Amino acid sequence: MLISKKQSLFSWVERLPRPLAKVVSNPFVVSAVVGVGIWWLLAGNVIEFLPTPYQVAGAFVGAITSSEFYIDMAITLRRVLIIAVGAWLLATILGIAMASSWPIETAINPLVFIGLAIPAPLGIYFAILIFGLGELTSIIALFVIVTPYVAVIIYGGAKARDKRLVEMAAVFRFSRWQQLRDITLPELAPSLMSGARFAFAMGWKLVVLVELLSSNVGIGERLQYFFVFNQPARVIGWTLTFTVIMVFVERYVFATLEKKLLAWRPIEDAGKGMAPVA
Amino acid sequence: MTVVPSDHFINIEDVFFSYPQSNLLALDGASLSVKRSEFACILGPSGCGKSTLLNILSGLFVPSKGRVTIDGDVVFNDGQMASGKLPRIGYVFQDDRLLPWRSVRQNIELALKSAAIPKSEWDGLVEHFLGLCGIGQYADTWPGNLSGGQRKRAAIARAMAIDPTSLLMDEPFSTLDEVNARFLRRELLELWQKTKQTILFVTHSVREAVYLADTIYIMTKGPGKVMERLTIDVARPRQYEDPRLTEIEGSIISSVLNYWGYYEPTAVQG
């Protein structure tokens, strides 16, 4: 039933020359055409202040051909890298410490809980009140917001370690180094990996907010400028550059790394690690 | 192709089937027929298409070729589902397939509701069939709190309670321990003698088939064909250890040994 319906709906596609038919029936192409089409119809008419795809494309090109964009992006990227690596390292220490000692677990749990519960602007405002405006504030605020999330991931992985493997290692008299290299690290690798992914994704998404509230350089500050002067096309255009970089890092850096490090895992657990971030 | 006598209740004639996304035939011209109120067993090694046959009878899959009639109504004919509704069938799956988040009673009631049995009769039916299956006191328990044997009884009660035109059972006892299985087999026969529902029972155990069946259909090892039809003429009630059954079992095993290529472990003890 369904199949025949679809065939009749798309039968005109079959009459096209083959390469063309292939392009026309490709879900990505159809999806993009439908999406951009609906956007175009809505923009300006139904939704008065929604910029058209054409305007956004112009803003996007304008962004990537301007030199300020690269200066701002370099500043923002540097911040993201610092806090992603820093938060990941601290979270690894915290997560493993929590999993292996109950007093540490008990003491840090409430802090992590509060860290997960409070909204990001609060942390940023506090950081500004304490340290004033500036680079240090931006980095500390991001650090404090991101670390609890990553710590929870690594804590979960460390807590779920398989005791039977440790027993096996004891029976076969593994050396300490062997235990670390061949049991502990591979066991923790999936959660360390998704922790790293998360730290990067979250830092990347939050950095604009931190910059907007606490700094006078960077992409976030730029977005605020466009917001205040009501230039929606440029906000969308500059955000799109962000999406492009994010997809690139996710697809090429992390996916490659994961394939190398976690080749032994069954396929269905692979590729997780994107989680809600405000 | 055999000519099917008209008193036969379930007729499967020359049925072909292969699963979607598979180019192997799971059924390759299978034929069999079961009389009304008969206890028929399908006997075959694992992977020979027994479950597939039951899945077709229950309406889950449509065979690509061949004809299936139940109670005189054509159900499938040459790749088509015949018009009209499928007859009501009770299916005891190989695994119990109870909804774990609903009590035993709710599980049966859902089946009753779906079979359009009036609500006023539900309580009576649930009690009756759970009582028959010996788990009356567990009506309001969640399946997860029951043992494997009790769950199987609940699944059997569910299948019988909807007053099916026929009862399909897919190796219902193969996962149970031998003592429990033997007990349930005896009880199943007693139940059947009370309800006289037509039963099509799938098993890979020769002994079980010989003990239970009026008629046994033996399938080949490879893609599903029915190889042989056997009538067991031992009077009921039967004893599981009856030497006459042992003898029949022995002859079946020696005849299928070459076709199936493996030894049924229960055969050795006789």
Next chain:
Amino acid sequence: MSAQNAVLTGPRDRSFKISGMQVKRALLIAGLVAVTLLAWQLLWDKTDWLSSPAETWVFFVETVCNPATYSNLAATASRLFIGLFIGYIAGLTAAFLMHKSKWWDRFTRPYVFIALSTPALAFCLISLMVFSLSDLGVYMAIAGTVFPFVSISLLAGLNSIDAHLTEMTEVFRFSWFDRLWHQAIPDMAPHLFSAFRNVHALAWKVVVLAELFSAQNGIGYQYKRAYAFFSTKRLIVWSIFFMLMVMIVEYGILRPLERVVFRWRK
């Protein structure tokens, strides 16, 4: 007999036995809280930004007694509710499309992925500009941010539905409603709960963020005011309210519901 009764009455009542470990943990937490309060009391005078515990407490009591507080909370909660609702509808649609076939999966996935990698802030700014700072902008910001997470978790739930049980419901001719209510939804329940938890926590943060830029009331607006006054007591007190709201949903709605839904588990 007693064992049988236990089976018949379903899950065992949880007895309130307190283990030695729990006592130790409670003592440790109490100690840490005491140390924190003490440090706060000793420190506040030495800094120019921290309010004293006493001041904060007084402000907390004032805020609790002030009826305007509740209109602020209600404003935030209603924005959250509507935004979440829209996000759920969108996420549900996307999940069903992605579940339907490979073609529709590839059709839908780019939108989910784009939304997933867009910062919540960008959603807020864009949607507030497009809808000229109205509440509609706040709703759309929440919906846009949560939609990909809803669709990903629902898709995982749909994929986890037990095909064997689905076959059973077909053989016994369950109606579509019974299939949904008695099989699909209970089967997806763990995913639905975890999805709701994540998404709900996320939505609270987004609504506050959006209010920071647009609203004239609500928790986010109060944060902005607190910051303008350089007032830590306001920040702390409004955060307490924020956490209370989140915890009411967790302990008042989610946990009791979970207990009912999962009571069949041992």
